[in-house]
Amino acid sequence: MTELRDLERELDRFNGRLIAAAAFVLFAFALLGARLVYLQVIRHEELSTQAEANRIAVVPIVPNRGLIVDRNGVVLATNYSAYTLEITPSRVNSGSAGLEALIDELATVVDIQLRDRRRFKRLLEESKSFESLPIRTKLGDEDVARFMAQRFRFPGVDVKARLFRSYPLGDTGSHLLGYIGRINQAEKKAMEDWSDEDQGNYKGTEYIGKLGLEQSYESELHGITGVEEVETSAGGRAVRRLNSQPPTPGNMLVLSVDIKLQALVEQLFGERRGALVAMDPRTGEVLAFVSKPTFDPNLFVDGIDVESWRELNESIDKPLLNRALRGTYPPGSTFKPFMAMAALNTGKRAPGTVIHDGGTFQFGNHTFRSHGDTGLGPVDMARSIIKSSNVYYYSLANEMGVDLMHEQLEPFGFGRRTGIDVEGELTGVLPSTEWKKKAYKRPEQQKWYAGETISLGIGQGYNNFTMLQLATATSTLVSGGLRFKPRLVREIEDVITRERRRVASDALDPLPLKPEHVEVVTKALYGVTQEGTSVRSFLGAPYKSGGKTGTAQAVTIRQNEKYNAAKMEEHLRDHALYIAAAPIEAPTVALAVVVENAGFGSDSAAPIARRVFDYLLLGQYPSEEDLAGVAQGKVVTPIGKPRNAADVPLPGQPSPVAVVPMANKVAVGR
Numbered sequence: 001m002t003e004l005r006d007l008e009r010e011l012d013r014f015n016g017r018l019i020a021a022a023a024f025v026l027f028a029f030a031l032l033g034a035r036l037v038y039l040q041v042i043r044h045e046e047l048s049t050q051a052e053a054n055r056i057a058v059v060p061i062v063p064n065r066g067l068i069v070d071r072n073g074v075v076l077a078t079n080y081s082a083y084t085l086e087i088t089p090s091r092v093n094s095g096s097a098g099l100e101a102l103i104d105e106l107a108t109v110v111d112i113q114l115r116d117r118r119r120f121k122r123l124l125e126e127s128k129s130f131e132s133l134p135i136r137t138k139l140g141d142e143d144v145a146r147f148m149a150q151r152f153r154f155p156g157v158d159v160k161a162r163l164f165r166s167y168p169l170g171d172t173g174s175h176l177l178g179y180i181g182r183i184n185q186a187e188k189k190a191m192e193d194w195s196d197e198d199q200g201n202y203k204g205t206e207y208i209g210k211l212g213l214e215q216s217y218e219s220e221l222h223g224i225t226g227v228e229e230v231e232t233s234a235g236g237r238a239v240r241r242l243n244s245q246p247p248t249p250g251n252m253l254v255l256s257v258d259i260k261l262q263a264l265v266e267q268l269f270g271e272r273r274g275a276l277v278a279m280d281p282r283t284g285e286v287l288a289f290v291s292k293p294t295f296d297p298n299l300f301v302d303g304i305d306v307e308s309w310r311e312l313n314e315s316i317d318k319p320l321l322n323r324a325l326r327g328t329y330p331p332g333s334t335f336k337p338f339m340a341m342a343a344l345n346t347g348k349r350a351p352g353t354v355i356h357d358g359g360t361f362q363f364g365n366h367t368f369r370s371h372g373d374t375g376l377g378p379v380d381m382a383r384s385i386i387k388s389s390n391v392y393y394y395s396l397a398n399e400m401g402v403d404l405m406h407e408q409l410e411p412f413g414f415g416r417r418t419g420i421d422v423e424g425e426l427t428g429v430l431p432s433t434e435w436k437k438k439a440y441k442r443p444e445q446q447k448w449y450a451g452e453t454i455s456l457g458i459g460q461g462y463n464n465f466t467m468l469q470l471a472t473a474t475s476t477l478v479s480g481g482l483r484f485k486p487r488l489v490r491e492i493e494d495v496i497t498r499e500r501r502r503v504a505s506d507a508l509d510p511l512p513l514k515p516e517h518v519e520v521v522t523k524a525l526y527g528v529t530q531e532g533t534s535v536r537s538f539l540g541a542p543y544k545s546g547g548k549t550g551t552a553q554a555v556t557i558r559q560n561e562k563y564n565a566a567k568m569e570e571h572l573r574d575h576a577l578y579i580a581a582a583p584i585e586a587p588t589v590a591l592a593v594v595v596e597n598a599g600f601g602s603d604s605a606a607p608i609a610r611r612v613f614d615y616l617l618l619g620q621y622p623s624e625e626d627l628a629g630v631a632q633g634k635v636v637t638p639i640g641k642p643r644n645a646a647d648v649p650l651p652g653q654p655s656p657v658a659v660v661p662m663a664n665k666v667a668v669g670r
Contacts, residue, residue: 060204063223065165066250067660068177068213070259071490074650075658077177077214079163083144085110085136089124091156102154103135109150110143112136115305123182123303137302138164165207165301168658169650171294172263175322176255176422176488178212179297201225210300212322213253213488216422220492223250252660254491254500256285261615263651264622265290268608270631272598274575275323277471277486278591278612281581284475284484284505286420287589288612291323316571325420328428328464329594332550332601333388334579335459337521338473339396340381342408344517348399351381351520361394363454368394385524385548386532390458397457402448405456406432411483411511412473414465419485419506428469431462460553470579470592478525478546478581478590480518481511522546526584534578536636537606543617547580547609549601552594573597578605582613589616598633607636614642621645 068077085106092099103120106112116136123133135157136143144159151157165180183191183206191199202208203225209215226247265276269292278288299308312320321327343349359375361368370376370390376383384392397405410416415430429435433448440446455461468486476483484505491500525546529538533549552575576598581587591609598604607630614620622630623640 059228061226061228061244061247062163062204062206063225063247064163064249065180066221066223066495067252068221068255069252069660070255070257070262072258072260073254073660074259075168075660076173076255076259078166078168078658080166081161081163082137083139083159084134084162085139085143085147086132086134086158086160087120088132088156088158102157106135106147106154106157110136110139110147115307118306119303132158132160134162134302137162167297169259169263170298171296172266172651173257173259173289174212174294174297175291175324176212176257176262176289177297178214178216178422179210179300180207180214181210181300182206182303183208207301211424212422213255217253217489220253221250223495224248249495251495252493253489254493255488256280256287256490257289257488258287258616260645260648260650261288261612262290264615265608265612266292266294267627267651268611268622268630269595270633272604272631272633273317273323273596274594274598274605275327275467276591276593276608276612277324277467278589278616279471279475279486281475281479281482281587281590284486284507285490286486286488287616288591289324289488291321291325291327293317293319295319322424323594323596324467325422325424326426326466327594328426328466329575329577330461330463330552331459331465331470332552332575332577333390333459334470334548334550334577334592334601335457335463336385336388336393337477337525337548337579338409338412338414339393339405339457340385340524341477341513341517341521342400342405343381343396344520345408345513346400346404349381349396354378354380355384355389355392355395357384357389357391359391361391361454363394363398363451366451366454368454381520382524382527385521386527388533388549393457394454395457397453397455398450402453402456403432403434405453406430406435412476413469413483414463414473415469418468418472420468421485421487421489421503425468426466428465429462430465431456436462459550467592467594470577471590474579474581474592475587475590476511477513477518478522478584478587480515481513483508483510522581522584525581533600533602534580534606534609537602537610539637541610541613543582543613544584545580545582545609545613546584547578547606549606550577550579551575551600552577554597571597574599576601576604578602578609580606580609580613582617589613595633603636604633610638614638615645618642619645621648 064079067075069075087099087102089099092102103112103117112135120133120135139159147159167174167177167179187208191202201222201224205222205225209218209221214221224247226245228244261278265288269290272292274292276288276290277286279286295312344351357370357376357379359370368390375391376387376389379387379389379392383389410430415428417425417427436448437446452461456463472486484507487503487505489503491502493500525548526544528534528547528549529545534547538545554572554575574597576595577593578601579592581590591612593605593608595604595608611622611630620642621644622638623642625640626635626638629635629639
């Protein structure tokens with residue numbers, strides 16, 4: 001009996017354990033079932049998307065950047081494809097030491113120069129470790145084949161095909177076009193404030209416009225980024241392409257600039273520094289936008305090397321300075337026609353009012369002098385412009401006062417941005433009593449002294465303007481008051497539809513200039529070319545033009561000290577300026593030009609204007625002898641037989657350059 005009771009107890013204990021085990025198993029299966037329901041039902045859509053994402057890689061496809069062409073279809077900026085050798089630092093073992101060893105090993109297979117290493121180091125400092133960075137660009141076929149044969153030796157290194165920007169004409173028009181460069185950290189930070197759509201459009205993009213039109217029209221030139229869905233293996237290797245949305249290339253910019261005229265002016269400057277802006281007074285279109293010296297924008301596309309950057313950045317000639325947009329100069333005597341118009345508008349002077357020019361103007365105990373202290377005798381308004389009387393405008397400035405001068409001349413565009421369609425324009429300085437209060441901190445500096453007004457009348461003193469402002473003001477004056485925001489881009493062509501959208505210059509409210517006043521001033525400007533300071537430059541011209549020479553001080557000369565260019569360093573000598581318009585009876589072109597430290601405008605600046613008019617109005621290109629002479633500042637009147645402009649190739653282009661067919665070519669003033 002005892003053994004039976006013990007057996008029952010054991011059976012009960014066993015059954016209890018069996019029930020507990022069964023309950024645990026059932027509970028575990030219940031958990032698995034619940035988890036299965038949670039994953040397969042509740043989170044099905046989310047997890048399915050994640051699984052698909054792990055299987056499918058979405059790769060951005062960078063679009064072709066839009067072309068830039070001149071008004072006649074000459075290609076100024078384009079693209080080409082080339083191979084690059086790239087390293088992804090995060091996939092290289094042993095940190096920077098391993099990276100250096102890898103590059104040393106790579107150099108035994110592919111030629112890697114010191115400048116390539118320096119550029120890579122700079123990019124490494126600016127980028128994240130998981131980004132692919134180029135160590136060599138523009139690989140040849142032999143380099144690619146040599147590397148691919150030994151690719152297994154170099155983890156984290158690959159060959160990629162990339163698009164590169166190209167500027168076929170080199171340094172011609174470089175300040176106008178600008179350049180593109182690799183997106184830096186500051187620009188990446190700024191992109192964080194963009195909309196999600198704009199940020200998405202730059203996925204995979206490594207280059208952006210940095211200067212000039214490349215920067216200002218970035219949104220038009222960039223295009224729309226495409227995407228490609230690629231099925232990948234567990235190891236991340238692409239298996240097959242599932243779907244793709246091709247990128248949309250950027251739109252094409254059609255400029256108002258004539259690049260052959262641009263190149264001609266750059267040649268006429270030679271090795272001299274300066275700027276020229278030529279525009280159509282009827283529309284505001286810019287025909288030439290020159291800054292000398294220039295630079296080669298191709299140097300920046302792939303990251304400029306240290307030596308080239310130092311040469312450009314430390315040069316005393318400042319080739320990176322856009323003098324047409326950011327160079328400010330005293331206008332000198334080119335300011336006098338605008339002073340004359342202000343005098344007529346305010347009634348301070350009538351055309352026939354005669355002022356005696358004795359060579360000096362006395363104000364208090366200070367003597368303001370004329371050129372060579374030589375007096376012109378009695379001068380009326382026309383003679384004051386034709387013969388460039390300083391005394392006439394000293395006295396006029398004294399009568400008007402600084403604030404009335406500011407009120408009358410500011411509407412011409414002096415001392416404010418013109419609104420041109422390129423970034424970085426300076427305002428210049430058109431002084432007033434209010435301006436001086438804001439410009440200086442100490443009370444004694446903020447006060448306007450009456451003696452400071454006198455030199456303003458001849459374009460000296462605080463006056464400082466860009467050639468863009470001076471050209472715009474000249475355009476307004478000779479057109480009878482028409483005002484436009486100057487434009488460099490004439491049309492934008494949609495890359496898909498091929499339709500062209502006209503980019504019209506914004507018309508501003510015209511100035512209420514009286515026609516009889518405009519006639520007085522323009523007749524005087526014409527007289528400058530017939531009997532005045534630029535008569536030698538325009539001898540034999542078959543058209544009528546008007547202009548005004550100017551000589552502006554680069555440094556201040558003490559009162560009793562005479563200016564002697566021969567005893568001064570070249571960079572301290574006077575600037576030569578000229579404003580002009582033609583044909584004067586109905587102008588189709590107005591311009592302003594400065595040649596830095598070149599002395600008299602009649603000798604250095606006016607001859608350049610003459611060749612510009614010959615090109616635009618007559619279709620003539622200077623003879624080689626004439627071109628070389630002007631570039632050296634030795635020739636005033638054209639010499640040699642002029643060439644047909646259509647027959648002269650662009651500088652450095654012995655063969656025809658690429659031209660995009662243009663539906664509507666327009667020859668300005670011909």
